Amino acid sequence: MRIVWAPLAIERAVEQARYIAEDKPEAGRRWLGDLFTSVAKLVKFPRLGRPVPELARADLRELDFRGYRVIYGIEKRQISILTMRHGRRVLDPSEVER
Secondary structure, three states, X not given: OEEEEOHHHHHHXXXXXXXXXXXXXXXXXXXXXXXXXXXXXXXXXXXXXEEOOOOOOOOEEEEEEOOEEEEXXXXXXXXXXXXXXXXXXXXXXXHHOO
């Protein structure tokens, strides 16, 4: 298994890290590093996350990371990180179309 990040997911992760770094640059870098470490666990445990409540799709799951929802798809040979959302925001289904 390998992990592939969609451009939208990367954009949102970097955006959040930059926001955190505005006050504390090291905290922003650490947040991003911890995110990648957390997501890397999916290589060994692809079903670690829960099903996405808004969607009735068995191939999509979400991993909770510090109040953010990391939405990912499970395929035969890869995990696709599709997007990230704040935990209180409803997922727009168009964000996970593949």
